[in-house]
Amino acid sequence: MTDTSPDRLPAATEPTPRRLRLRRALRHQGVVLGGGLIILAVLIALFAPLLAPADPIAQNLTGRLLPPVWLDGGSTEHLLGTDHLGRDYLSRLIYGTRVSLIVGLSVMALSGVIGTTLGFIAGYFGGRVDMVVMYIITTRLTMPSLLIALALIAIIGGSLTTMILVMGLLFWDRYAVVVRTATAQIVQGDFVSAARVAGASAPWIIWNEIRPNVMHHVLVIATLEMAMAVLSEASLSFLGLGVPAPTPSWGLMIAEGRTFLFAKPYLVWIPGIAIFLMVLAINMLGDGLRDISQPDGRR
Amino acid sequence: MTALLSLSGLTVDIPVAAGTLHALRGVTLDVREGEVFAIVGESGCGKSLTAAAILGLLPDSATLRAERMTWDSQDMTRMSRRQRMAMSGPQISAIFQDPLTALNPILSVGEQMTEGFLAHRLGSRSQARARAAELLEAVGVTPAERRMAQFPHELSGGLRQRVMIAMSLMCHPRLVVADEPTTALDVTTQVEILRLLQDRQKEAGLSLVLITHDLGVVAHIADRVAVMYAGEVVEQGSVAQVVGSPAHPYTRALLDCLPDLGQPERKLTPIPGVVPALTGDLTGCAFRNRCPHAHAACAGGIPWHRADTGQGYRCVLAPTSEEAA
Amino acid sequence: MLSFARDRILLSVCVLLTATFVGFLLLQASGDLAASLAGENASADDIAQLRQQLGLDQPLLLRYWHWLIGALQGDLGTSYFTREPVTGLFAERLGATLTLAIAALVISVVVSLPLGVFAALKPNSWVDGLLSLLALSGQAVPSFWLGLIFISFFGVTLRWLPISGSDTAMHFVLPSVVLAVSAIPALARLVRSGMIEVLSQDYIRTARSKGLPRHRVLMRHALRNALLPVISLTAVQLGALLGGSVIVEAVFAIDGIGQLTFRSIQRGDFPVVQAMLVFVALSYTVLTLVADLMNAWIDPRLRSRK
Numbered sequence: 001m002t003d004t005s006p007d008r009l010p011a012a013t014e015p016t017p018r019r020l021r022l023r024r025a026l027r028h029q030g031v032v033l034g035g036g037l038i039i040l041a042v043l044i045a046l047f048a049p050l051l052a053p054a055d056p057i058a059q060n061l062t063g064r065l066l067p068p069v070w071l072d073g074g075s076t077e078h079l080l081g082t083d084h085l086g087r088d089y090l091s092r093l094i095y096g097t098r099v100s101l102i103v104g105l106s107v108m109a110l111s112g113v114i115g116t117t118l119g120f121i122a123g124y125f126g127g128r129v130d131m132v133v134m135y136i137i138t139t140r141l142t143m144p145s146l147l148i149a150l151a152l153i154a155i156i157g158g159s160l161t162t163m164i165l166v167m168g169l170l171f172w173d174r175y176a177v178v179v180r181t182a183t184a185q186i187v188q189g190d191f192v193s194a195a196r197v198a199g200a201s202a203p204w205i206i207w208n209e210i211r212p213n214v215m216h217h218v219l220v221i222a223t224l225e226m227a228m229a230v231l232s233e234a235s236l237s238f239l240g241l242g243v244p245a246p247t248p249s250w251g252l253m254i255a256e257g258r259t260f261l262f263a264k265p266y267l268v269w270i271p272g273i274a275i276f277l278m279v280l281a282i283n284m285l286g287d288g289l290r291d292i293s294q295p296d297g298r299r
Numbered sequence: 300m301t302a303l304l305s306l307s308g309l310t311v312d313i314p315v316a317a318g319t320l321h322a323l324r325g326v327t328l329d330v331r332e333g334e335v336f337a338i339v340g341e342s343g344c345g346k347s348l349t350a351a352a353i354l355g356l357l358p359d360s361a362t363l364r365a366e367r368m369t370w371d372s373q374d375m376t377r378m379s380r381r382q383r384m385a386m387s388g389p390q391i392s393a394i395f396q397d398p399l400t401a402l403n404p405i406l407s408v409g410e411q412m413t414e415g416f417l418a419h420r421l422g423s424r425s426q427a428r429a430r431a432a433e434l435l436e437a438v439g440v441t442p443a444e445r446r447m448a449q450f451p452h453e454l455s456g457g458l459r460q461r462v463m464i465a466m467s468l469m470c471h472p473r474l475v476v477a478d479e480p481t482t483a484l485d486v487t488t489q490v491e492i493l494r495l496l497q498d499r500q501k502e503a504g505l506s507l508v509l510i511t512h513d514l515g516v517v518a519h520i521a522d523r524v525a526v527m528y529a530g531e532v533v534e535q536g537s538v539a540q541v542v543g544s545p546a547h548p549y550t551r552a553l554l555d556c557l558p559d560l561g562q563p564e565r566k567l568t569p570i571p572g573v574v575p576a577l578t579g580d581l582t583g584c585a586f587r588n589r590c591p592h593a594h595a596a597c598a599g600g601i602p603w604h605r606a607d608t609g610q611g612y613r614c615v616l617a618p619t620s621e622e623a624a
Numbered sequence: 625m626l627s628f629a630r631d632r633i634l635l636s637v638c639v640l641l642t643a644t645f646v647g648f649l650l651l652q653a654s655g656d657l658a659a660s661l662a663g664e665n666a667s668a669d670d671i672a673q674l675r676q677q678l679g680l681d682q683p684l685l686l687r688y689w690h691w692l693i694g695a696l697q698g699d700l701g702t703s704y705f706t707r708e709p710v711t712g713l714f715a716e717r718l719g720a721t722l723t724l725a726i727a728a729l730v731i732s733v734v735v736s737l738p739l740g741v742f743a744a745l746k747p748n749s750w751v752d753g754l755l756s757l758l759a760l761s762g763q764a765v766p767s768f769w770l771g772l773i774f775i776s777f778f779g780v781t782l783r784w785l786p787i788s789g790s791d792t793a794m795h796f797v798l799p800s801v802v803l804a805v806s807a808i809p810a811l812a813r814l815v816r817s818g819m820i821e822v823l824s825q826d827y828i829r830t831a832r833s834k835g836l837p838r839h840r841v842l843m844r845h846a847l848r849n850a851l852l853p854v855i856s857l858t859a860v861q862l863g864a865l866l867g868g869s870v871i872v873e874a875v876f877a878i879d880g881i882g883q884l885t886f887r888s889i890q891r892g893d894f895p896v897v898q899a900m901l902v903f904v905a906l907s908y909t910v911l912t913l914v915a916d917l918m919n920a921w922i923d924p925r926l927r928s929r930k
Contacts, residue, residue: 387835
């Protein structure tokens with residue numbers, strides 16, 4: 001290196017990297033705010049039956065399209081009003097958290113397992129294996145994931161499981177690309193050659209030597225994928241090819257409220273803001289995690 | 300003899316996470332017309348930052364102050380950005396350490412050679428190309444026409460540094476600042492490049508500020524030298540004086556690391572101890588924690604001794620006791 | 625350069641073939657198309673007849689082969705639903721979708737480039753903060769929802785712009801902005817991080833030491849280097865914009881290929897869906913190829929590497 005960099009300061013005794021990272025995480029606005037919102041969402045999803053004032057699918061045709069509490073005619077009985085079938089909007093919003101989180105987390109996990117496995121294999125073995133995996137990745141990238149998801153769900157029939165499976169099997173590309181690059185770099189390192197010389201098996205080395213060193217990359221990608229899964233679930237449900245009708249999903253709520261866009265815009269605004277906040281929180285957490293693992297101001 | 304470039308009490312502060320880094324703390328030096336002036340020191344002593352200050356390439360966050368900073372008797376601190384930019388190339392130019400990273404990978408050698416010449420409107424495009432070809436031939440990058448069409452990654456390290464040298468001469472500068480021009484090269488190439496640099500300097504009659512950590516290089520090529528430590532000049536004089544009869548304990552320590560000055564490729568081995576942090580207030584001699592002669596007075600104000608011969612140094616030790624020691 | 629292009633094109637063709645085959649396989653194998661087409665009340669005989677009529681009784685590989693031969697000659701089959709040639713259905717609607725996607729891309733680039741460059745010039749300044757905020761929000765907004773909000777605000781409350789259809793240029797303003805919002809965050813961030821990285825390079829210092837005007841250093845030395853990954857991403861984004869057109873066209877009732885595809889998905893009109901898959905895959909392949917060639921044209925190091 002050149003010595004244009006400012007003079008080095010005498011080294012202070014520093015805590016372990018892991019604790020340092022944790023400390024930095026807790027000082028990072030994005031991580032605290034994003035992580036906090038996600039924890040809140042998880043709590044809402046877990047305790048939905050306790051929090052929701054009413055049954056989210058119970059119809060009441062005499063109390064349809066009641067306005068929320070802040071508008072004329074609103075009442076505290078239905079804080080966010082009711083939809084076109086007289087269902088309590090707040091309760092549907094609360095239960096919608098469940099669909100969003102289940103899809104987001106499951107897709108994140110399923111695609112994560114597929115993508116990281118492919119990435120490990122390509123990065124570790126290199127050569128021909130790498131070429132094959134790269135071919136698979138390129139092929140996958142060539143196929144429009146949203147369109148394929150739509151078409152598959154249309155044929156198979158929409159349900160929570162179908163959606164998770166279809167998206168999980170489609171959204172692994174970013175994991176694979178990032179893990180592949182990171183693994184290929186680590187494989188060059190001395191400790192991997194040392195383990196190889198010592199006779200360790202490939203799975204052992206990948207699990208014990210490489211995995212801990214790429215986890216921070218995987219974590220960042222995981223947040224991105226979760227955000228994308230939440231958005232895609234909402235889009236699919238909005239288009240009527242997601243969760244089937246009575247199930248409370250935010251995307252579906254927007255689709256149903258769309259008919260009343262001009263007269264009752266809050267029916268569209270409320271679930272939209274919920275989606276926005278959920279995705280925003282996940283992305284803030286992801287950005288924060290990236291800042292922490294790579295604190296040089298790059299994004 | 301008047302100085303071409305004169306710095307007096309040059310300070311540079313850079314804000315860092317831990318406060319303010321006093322990277323340069325009153326650097327004083329004169330560079331005369333036609334001489335090779337070396338600035339030598341360990342990494343982090345501020346020599347490259349001094350070069351950056353001369354070249355006007357300090358980071359935006361840095362604040363520069365100087366009692367005097369003149370170029371050919373003009374006050375550089377009062378120059379506008381435009382005036383300063385007009386100097387870069389036709390007056391002062393630069394050669395950097397790593398010729399691989401210092402050249403833009405996506406522009407051809409010819410484009411990079413000529414762009415400064417053209418930006419300063421020193422002539423037409425064909426004149427620029429002719430000048431570039433002439434200089435490339437002179438530094439041994441041949442055949443010049445073909446080389447100009449090539450890209451940096453297609454040239455060897457030695458060739459790239461020759462291109463850098465030729466490039467620095469494009470606009471007929473009066474001063475070239477060379478920041479560790481040979482450090483990134485292998486040993487045999489280092490000698491060639493140094494010789495080339497010296498030849499060019501003599502032939503063009505220009506001044507050369509040579510930043511290096513290698514006292515061997517200094518002895519080989521420089522006329523005068525400033526030794527820097529912790530952001531200040533601790534000793535200054537002709538090479539014969541400073542290398543032959545060093546006055547400052549730090550200079551002596553540096554020279555002690557070089558058993559044989561006949562071997563220019565010999566590098567400095569670091570002196571035991573650490574350079575003090577340059578954040579916060581620093582009083583007294585910055586070298587006292589590593590100095591064999593340190594005593595109570597070293598924590599106070601340190602005088603600048605100046606001999607009639609022009610050699611000067613910053614130390615509490617008196618000149619006579621120095622020579623005795 | 626030529627051998628680079630040839631190898632690259634060969635690989636693209638292979639990938640494209642694989643992608644269309646996998647797409648074909650997925651659509652054909654994931655359910656009984658004839659059964660779903662015939663409807664719930666159809667008898668077993670009806671379904672069998674329909675299957676024969678549509679050629680669905682042939683082996684999968686053979687069907688793919690026939691389809692491929694046809695596709696190479698510009699015959700993408702006949703719609704199950706309207707009985708019209710798919711190529712014609714597409715050709716009629718391609719213009720609207722391309723207008724939408726290209727307008728969105730132009731908006732994205734025009735917004736992202738300066739925003740990213742300014743943010744990179746002054747990291748942690750207000751411009752940089754604004755970029756972070758815009759990028760985070762842009763990524764979090766579902767485009768169908770943003771579309772609805774735009775319709776209710778600009779179209780109904782303010783009455784500035786038309787809200788549905790594709791008759792005039794004004795009809796494309798809202799939908800292309802909505803699409804652009806989904807592309808801007810990634811682009812602007814890439815410009816920013818690329819510029820920050822490039823600006824710290826030694827050759828920028830060299831350029832400055834030559835006394836070049838600031839804008840020359842920025843444009844000629846910095847931006848050109850920083851653009852390389854941006855060009856690649858832009859190509860990928862345009863592919864994604866075509867895919868995203870399904871949602872935006874549905875919201876704004878634009879009669880483009882996105883809307884056509886969505887309707888075809890809903891009614892199991894398989895040849896149309898397959899055609900859209902091919903179209904997006906082909907666009908993606910051609911665009912990434914063009915991006916690679918552009919990058920090789922800018923960066924000589926890519927040309928000499930195999």
